[in-house]
Amino acid sequence: MKSLGSIRRSFAPWNDPEAKPYISFERVTKRFGDFTAVNDLSLDIYEREFFALLGASGCGKSTLLRMLAGFEEPTSGRILLEGQDLRGIPPYRRPVNMMFQSYALFPHMTVEANIAFGLKQDGMSKADIASRVAEMLKLVKLEQFAKRKPHQLSGGQRQRVALARSVAKRPKVLLLDEPLGALDKKLREETQFELMDLQQELGLTFVVVTHDQEEAMTMADRIAIMDKGQVMQVATPAEVYEAPSSRFVADFVGNVNMLEGTVAERSDNAATITGASGARIRVENAGEATEGSSVAFAIRPEKIKVSSKPPADGATNVMEGEIWDLAYLGDMTVYHVKLSDGQVVKASALNSARTMDDPLSWHDRAWISFAPDAGVVLTR
Numbered sequence: 001m002k003s004l005g006s007i008r009r010s011f012a013p014w015n016d017p018e019a020k021p022y023i024s025f026e027r028v029t030k031r032f033g034d035f036t037a038v039n040d041l042s043l044d045i046y047e048r049e050f051f052a053l054l055g056a057s058g059c060g061k062s063t064l065l066r067m068l069a070g071f072e073e074p075t076s077g078r079i080l081l082e083g084q085d086l087r088g089i090p091p092y093r094r095p096v097n098m099m100f101q102s103y104a105l106f107p108h109m110t111v112e113a114n115i116a117f118g119l120k121q122d123g124m125s126k127a128d129i130a131s132r133v134a135e136m137l138k139l140v141k142l143e144q145f146a147k148r149k150p151h152q153l154s155g156g157q158r159q160r161v162a163l164a165r166s167v168a169k170r171p172k173v174l175l176l177d178e179p180l181g182a183l184d185k186k187l188r189e190e191t192q193f194e195l196m197d198l199q200q201e202l203g204l205t206f207v208v209v210t211h212d213q214e215e216a217m218t219m220a221d222r223i224a225i226m227d228k229g230q231v232m233q234v235a236t237p238a239e240v241y242e243a244p245s246s247r248f249v250a251d252f253v254g255n256v257n258m259l260e261g262t263v264a265e266r267s268d269n270a271a272t273i274t275g276a277s278g279a280r281i282r283v284e285n286a287g288e289a290t291e292g293s294s295v296a297f298a299i300r301p302e303k304i305k306v307s308s309k310p311p312a313d314g315a316t317n318v319m320e321g322e323i324w325d326l327a328y329l330g331d332m333t334v335y336h337v338k339l340s341d342g343q344v345v346k347a348s349a350l351n352s353a354r355t356m357d358d359p360l361s362w363h364d365r366a367w368i369s370f371a372p373d374a375g376v377v378l379t380r
């Protein structure tokens, strides 16, 4: 496997004002009876992007994918591909293919016949089919399994057959609905990297639906976080994690402490936030939060330092509490620290040394501290 680092690092067409989106959802709404599954949603996806739709069950992500594939039509709004309105174009005429979670392989056909199926239907010549199938088998490393039937394969191999079949017709866009949902955790992790390699090698645009945030964070160039038929934020994995735009996104992705408070003072970008108990939090960048407004200060557990003694002078945002709970996870320890106002804050520390020089245990006094730029101020 090769590292995609250098390619990925420079790929960011969404930051280029000249770049045209490849796929555009323009104010798309989808209703089933009086239920609104997708609500006035707009979204741009760029060519060669690995794009993930992430959200809880029922938020409308599959419906969005199905409309792009042509299995459903929007109730209102438009979906454009390379500037062309897709309305009325049947699924088989769209340069889009969909891979389902169930894989939908034909059980009575061999691996190669499964891969060849769509090509045959398209009337491709025998010789061309044979060479395309061979190319696909090589791509997914299943050359020696060509003559097997799906039930003679492992789950991961079946997944690769489904993948080979869905890219055999060389679609421009591949839609994947929970592509790794049927695999166990370890195989999922390996397959995530295979999928990324394959997408890069083929130069395709991938749109993946998943409810697994780690999967989205690992694979995608950008993630759209969805809730109730709407997009809450579209950003790179790092931005979604480090700079969530709302309480919903902060809470949805990863672990977070959410400290509610009021902006007591603002000067330039910095601000002081007062919590319910009077605790004061100094932040370096308060964004658009205005003085007097109610906000949440969101901070990830790994950005909070815990110690058994008060931190040295000069430390900012120091609060005293008690170790309320503690979980040793091997690679790290998660502390739940109960502050004087009763709020419990989670802080995690990497166990990089085999012995801990500052052992903290249940009901010990503890101090937490964090830098003024360690969290974000959320107004929504």
Ligand code: ATP
Binding pocket: 032, 035, 036, 037, 055, 056, 057, 058, 059, 060, 061, 062, 063, 064, 211
């Ligand atoms: P999951 O992860 O569970 O698949 P999802 O985010 O993909 O969820 P969708 O399948 O897009 O969700 O469904 C969104 C909502 O629309 C759900 O509440 C679902 O019940 C509803 N829905 C989807 N298809 C139909 C349909 N054909 N008729 C009626 N309601 C539908």
